[in-house]
Amino acid sequence: MAITALGTASGLDLESLVKQLVQVERASKESRLEKVSKGLDSSLSGFGKLKSALSKFQDSVKALSTENLSARTTTVKQPTDDKTYLEAKAKTTSATGSFDIKVNALAEGSRLETAGGAFASASSIVSTTAGKMTFSAGTKSFEVNVTANMTLDQLRQKINSTGSNFGVSANLINSSDTGTKLVLTSNVTGLGNNLTVTNNNAELNSVSTGGLVVAKNAADAVITIDGILTKSKTNVFSNAIQDVELTVSTITPDGNNARMTIATDKKQAEDKIKTFMDSYNALVTEVDTLSRNRMLSTDGKTVILEGGDLNGDSMVRGIMSQVSSIMTGAVKSADPKLNNLYALGITFTDQGKMEIQAKSSFGNLSGRERLDKALDENYDLIGSLFTSKDGLGTLSTKLSTEFTQRGGLLAGKEESLKAEIRKNGKDKEAFELYMFSFESTMRQRYGALDSQLGGLQRTSSFLSQQLASLPKIGG
16 A cells, blocks of 8 residues: 555654755755855946946036027017917027018919900810920929810819829909919019920910910019118028027018027026036935945844945946046036036035036035026036037046946846856756755655654554463462
């Protein structure tokens, strides 16, 4: 009969004994493996947090580049509140200033009409034979094939539906006095860009230039900027004011012009400076947390503060030290008026964090006052403080890249940790196999012992029974 559990044969609790032996064997080795695993996971997590903090800091530095920081705001005070007369966009290279602008005329396209009495109705035949008409304005053109006996209305529809039509609208106006007129309107504006219509069939002359009447010539848009007249073939004026685009839409009332102002976006700049400071301070906090030493109570036994995930790794403090050195240094290539963070109003606390002090000290301007002065007087110098060849952003980005790029020190650390984590995983698998083998061996040994003890007990019982059955002497 098969024995299903240890101790069945002997009656001893060998099952509990084996379980205890397995637990003891597992506890010592498993604890070590888990401690190693936890340490590796914490370190990998710590480097991830450090990289994230560095990345956010670098993003905030890039936002202070000349390209991102030199935005200009344009505001237009319209002559009246009920209409938009002109709109403006300024490039980052435009100069600040205020301009008085009068819109004298809008750019217009040309309009052609057939002569009065040329056609009696929309169903009048344009030509009894086929031909081709070519429509041109400025540098644009398209063609329309006219079929024999095509009516005026069919020609209208054919012009409007031609896929290559660049912007010619054909309409019919029915008059009781002059019959039906074909009206052609071009959206190509600008003086000298009148619509012309040519053909290869003389029967089409009545609907071509020569037979058509010019109802309106194409015209330029005309504006006056601070008393200076300028024109554009479209309603968009590019660089009439250097690096500014003006779009006009309505003629301004006499004696009531628009006022356009170009200014630096100081609010945007200040927000980006604040984000830069916050991300730097967050990096300082993260490094302090990651490299924090373990703290014990006064009795030296009770842990009151666990150490940081990267406690003992000198590289963490080294990175922060180098970043801090860059941030507290001067930029030689920048303008002396604004070549360090102090001139931007930023100082450092005893904890190494950035701040802008509201109060002045020793008779100097406060941090707030220095920041306002930089924004008001040296706005375009802020970008070069960060993005010149030896700028704060240029150097810190180079440093960060050296650590975080593929093959860099941080990336190398992470790859090394990942390799150790994989090895630890394999060690755990090997340990489980060992424990399976260990438990199997213990069960075999104590199973054999159980069988032996069971056999001895059966022999003992048999002998006892035999001795009990012997006749008593003298009975």
